[in-house]
Amino acid sequence: MARTQTQRKTAVRCADCQSIFTAEIEADGDVFLIGLGDRCDCGGTEFSRFA
Numbered sequence: 001m002a003r004t005q006t007q008r009k010t011a012v013r014c015a016d017c018q019s020i021f022t023a024e025i026e027a028d029g030d031v032f033l034i035g036l037g038d039r040c041d042c043g044g045t046e047f048s049r050f051a
């Protein structure tokens with residue numbers, strides 16, 4: 001599991017189930033949910049970022 005040096009923690013919301021997660025944003029824009037990985041418990045992989 002490659003990690004970059006430019007991760008930053010933010011809050012995201014799953015587009016499918018509306019759950020809120022703490023996540024890290026990779027340099028390339030990928031979302032990595034803390035404790036879950038790259039997908040939600042519901043299987044969703046689309047997330048909306050909070051400002």
Ligand SMILES: [Zn+2]
Nearest residue numbers: 014017040042
């Ligand atoms: Zn979800």
